[in-house]
Amino acid sequence: MASEVILQVINVSKSFGGLRVLNNVNLSVKKGNIHALIGPNGAGKTTLLNIISGLEKSDNGEIVFKGKSLRRLSSYKRARIGITRTFQNLELFSDMTVIENVMAGMYFKRESGFIASGLKLRKVRKDEKDIANRSLQILDFFELSHKKDEIAKNLPIGEQRLVELARAIASEPELILLDEPAAGLNIKETKTLGILIQKIRQDMGITVLLIDHDMELVMKICDFITVLNFGEVIAEGEPIVIQKDPKVITAYLGEEF
Amino acid sequence: MTLLLQFIFSGLTTGSVYALVGIGFNIVYNSTSIINLAQGEFVVIGGLMMWFFFVGLKLPFLVSFTLTLAVAGLVGFLMERLTIRPLIKKGDLLLMIMVTIAVSILIRGLLMFKFGKDPYTYPPFTVGEPIVFLGAVISQQTLWVIGITCICIAILYLFFNKTMTGRAMKACSLDIKAARLMGINVSQIVMLSFIISAVIGAVGGIAITPISLMEYDKGAMLSVKGFCAAIMGGLGRGRGAVVGGFTLGILESLTAGYIHSGLKDAVALFIMLFILFLRPAGIFGRSEIMRLRKF
Amino acid sequence: MLVIRNLDVYYDKLYTLKKVSLHVKQGEIVTLIGSNGAGKTTLLNAISGLIRPAGGSILFNDEEILGKTPESIVKMGISQVPEGRLIFKTLTVEENLLLGAYSYYSIKRKREVKEEMEKIYKLLPVLKHRKKQLAGTLSGGEQQMLAIGRALMAKPKLLLLDEPSMGLAPTVIHEIFKYIVELKNLFRLTVLLVEQNARSALKISNRGYVIETGRIINEGSAEDLLLNRDIQRAYLGRDLDSEVKI
Amino acid sequence: MKKDNALTIFVFSLLILIFPLIYKDTYLLTIGIFIGINALVAIGLTILMGYAGQISIGQAGFYGIGAYVSAILSLYFGLPVLLSMLLAIVVACIVSIFIAIPALRLKGHYLAVATLGFGEIVYLILNEWGPGGPSGFGDIPRISLFGYTFTTSYEYFYFVWSIVIIVMIFSFNLINSMTGKALKAIHGSETASATVGINIVKLKIKVFILSAFYASMAGAIYAHYVTFLSPSSFSLFYSVMVLMMVVVGGISNLWGGVVGAFIITILPELLRGFKELDVLVYGIILTIALLFVRKGFVPLILEGYRRWLQK
């Protein structure tokens, strides 16, 4: 796989009040990799993801995506240049249908504006048709098309997670950030999810940065792992290396693994 | 100097009323997340019922006072049982707020029916000349109002931060299901909050009527100003409502004094907006909390 | 201790639980496994009184609790760690824990509450460090710990756990399970556990039930279930397991 | 627009067309005109609240700006009425941008108070500096189209309702488009909307402008129909009534604005018989309506209609 770096986190620190949550974190994600970020609860993983996606500002340091600093870009602009994400505590548009959720993910791809939409010009109709079709394709990919008209919040958690993933994929990102996608899924579903993530990387060429506590999943699908503890990177490497790293075992994995 | 002081006293007088209404808002907000826009009507009920018992029926002061609070509490109780309770589990805040508006119209209709449209008043709690301080005058009744306001926030502070019932109330506004899983009787607690806020509103009404008279339709204005006060100070925070209320009152009287009395409300509101734009969660509100809750 | 007979629940005229019967003896840990949407959460909510079943009976210590309010059920000693945590986001960690003790709190028992809180802090030290922090700003895992701690604060006789391991780091799961077993051994705490991670759940359990589209389809001792081939394939992810292990 | 919406609007337009032909009563027509005017304001608020999830208790402000600016331009500056109406709308839209930018940082009750504050400020300014001050001013010219001046209630009725129908069509198109989905998305989760590339601020501002557009248009029509303006028509009370219309009609459906405007406008007329007690009865009816209809009348009607179809 190519070894070009797509995302670089350089010296990022972050405090809340007096609490230092991230401390000079450095991290590089290679294009085409599935990269995992693991660590104990409260280590700062979600915070780092928030900083990358622009929901939170870092105190210092820099995020570089495809060679460009993201400092001045607000969240929605980062999405537009190719970084989307899912959330640890689901953030679905819960009163919208499944397909509407996915279509919303493509919002910025449409070409027609506010007034044109109200007047329903021909190009608007075409635009919308395209978007609806593409959304259906994506739902097909996740085997969710039979539920396209259900209200999102009525789905079981597992499927909600998939819808969120589909929504993130819809905007055709280059990098997708997944925050505990397997939480609340049973082993079977987790396995399907693993396969899906691999397919996303394979078929769509999307780089994945993933957080999860499900070690079976992480060890199985990831190319590279970064371990965070108390806001600092304590280990980095391939799964086999990390599994055996004593620091990681005491801080995170426990003896059993 | 005297003039400035006089303006401030005047602001304190009006501000304390806003503060009391604002506190009432906070209590209900803290247990339900809704703004009870009938809060101003409780103040009116306080003033008018006090007149009814004290002047109309010529009962002794304390008896009238107690009876008035009882009536207000009863109205709060009925309002909660009949209108809020059927809706609260659905959690549609907007609907509940609209219902409080409808109830306020209803209460106003009732009060008009009973008391007509005339203003009412009765003698101040303590008779005597107004107090002169550095040339500025402040009436004794105003001191009463301010004192009562202070006592109310002190009690409420202790209640919400030191007692389990207070905490339980806050829990109810956050997540009804979870609150029930803690063993909290949500329906009772919400009822309690309506009663307390009604009683506090009525206390305010009893205290201000000698200063500012009371008529059946004063409630809407009080609700609006109290709402502004509560928001300006930061919703849910007792001292927020008080600081908000006094700020609003003093802003109004300073504008009236130094800028233009015709625009005093406009200027005060404008400054309120400005404060909100600087501090979207109000003076004492925490933006973290704002981020964590929808309302 | 808990006996459920022929419980029926429906949402919108569709059966979610159909004639479910199960029991949990005092001092037992019983696991409920089943796929997404099988009705596990619904069952726990029915026990807690959060939803009204259409028929059947739920006996707790030989007393019918079906139809009682959640408040009174909690007071009888049943406490739940709900799905989705449902912590009070804008209250502090400490306030959340205190509210856990709401059902028996009184001035006189203040000390008891304090002691209980210390125990929770010892089990989950993170919470102690964060006690003045707003619960909603905790990390996902920390919130899960708080939800568990809060339920334990109630000093329940019967603890209902709905996916307690969600979002928790492996070491923490381990700690919590260990603690629950300890409580069971020391105080004969009874536990009904719903868990996606069925294997580790069954490991600490005495017995288990398998629920599928609202019906109990299998039950037995934990060991039996762990060894059952169908169950292994469906819920324990045996084949996945073999692929991963290197 | 979806097919059933198109059909409903078509049937509705027919009804509007024939109504004045059957009822030749200008009292009813006048009520109809006010319903139409209120409906315009309510539709704007329905989009703002029901779809974008932004509360506003300040629509009277835009309504007032539309009315006053248009009246002043045509009366004192002698501009043609249509031009002054247009300019009034432009002014209201510009004002709305200045309000929206800071206000939309706020949410929930805070946003409610900020918009309330805005509405009150407009009212107080009209009261202080508007022509005639609190007493108001009259003799505002009537609407004229291509040299033809509208004088009768018929003309105003058709004029108002044609605009309502155009506005409905535009609004339906809008909310069924991608823009509508983005609005609902913002309502659902702002964080998530941002991370899928929706420019929340810009979109919110646009809807805010749209609602100001509708409200000021309604205000301008009001001014040139009644030909007399005083600030009291643009007080907080009006904002609250519009809010009530939206909630009573049903916040989640555009028709809610129209139905709500109908109910809230006509209710006081029906209650004229109660004389003294009308406030009380009004309060009781509102309370009961809210308690029992909850989601608003439109969803209730739709539900009934669906049941009826199934039979």
Next chain:
Amino acid sequence: CKEPYKIGAIFSVTGAASFLGEPEKNTVLMLVEQINKAGGIKGHPIEVIVEDSKSDETQAVLAAKKLIEKDKVLAIIGPSTTGESMAIIPIVTEAKVPMISCAAGASITLPVKERYWIFKTPQYDTSAVEAIYTYMKKKGIKKVGIITISTAFGDSGRKALLELAPKFGIQVVADERYGPKDTDMTAQLAKIKASGAEAVINWSVGPGQVIVTKNWYDLKMGIPLYQSHGWGSKRNIELAGKAAEGVIAPLGRIVVWDKLPDTHPQKPILKKYVTDYMARYKSEPGTFGGHAYDALMMVVEALKNVGPDRKKIRDYIETKIKKWPGTGGIFNMSPEDHCGLDMTSFEMVIVKNGDWEILK
């Protein structure tokens, strides 16, 4: 029983201006009963359909439409406020229905040419102001501070006060305002005190005038307080208590009817009206109830003489209401004046020992 004559009435029975609409409505209901009991107009009972405009112009428009279209009334009395009157003028003019407004604004009947169908019974605000200023001139007061309520009532008073001051050699040194529901006016009064004014004039109705009086008293301003003609209700004296002592106001004779000489042409009417009203409603009709009295009686008199014809009613009122004693004064209508009253319809009255006393 013959067919009734229908007359429409639009009053602000509720809302901000209910202080006007309430006594007006009461008056009309009482009069209708009396007239019908006395046999009506040549055997025709009269029927007055009272609509509540809720102090709102839109509602007034609807009410006017209803009265004209549905009830086909012969004439309309009211509305109570200038704004509502202005709002319905185009409608009644178009429908050619005579209207006698109960609001004071000059623009209601001016320019008379355009207000062909419109009359009004209240005195102009300017008349009340003239009465005050004339009295002040006599007392040698040169500088006044004015404080007015920010409603139409206060505003038109304010305009008149500012406009007429130079004519009387009076200087307005402070011009303050307050809202209809304000609870404290100390700040404004303190400012007036500091401005060196020799008298305060408050122009308002409702609780505001009592609060101003109390604040004026508490501040010990040391200068006299004048109120508008809205002050004429005993309740105000009761509410303000001892603070009201010494307050001066131009009031219609209706308030001090019992202190008028028996020879005064208004006295019999006032006596009957006030005593009947008090007996029935346990409160005073005040100046405002009187406006409705005058309006209705004009229509009734016209009906008596010309019968049920809108145009004839109008013509009768314009040309035949001369030296006509009403509650508000002696009316002299003419094609140039559709109001017919001037400042002589007011008396300057001071509060002494909790009662009114006419100042000479």
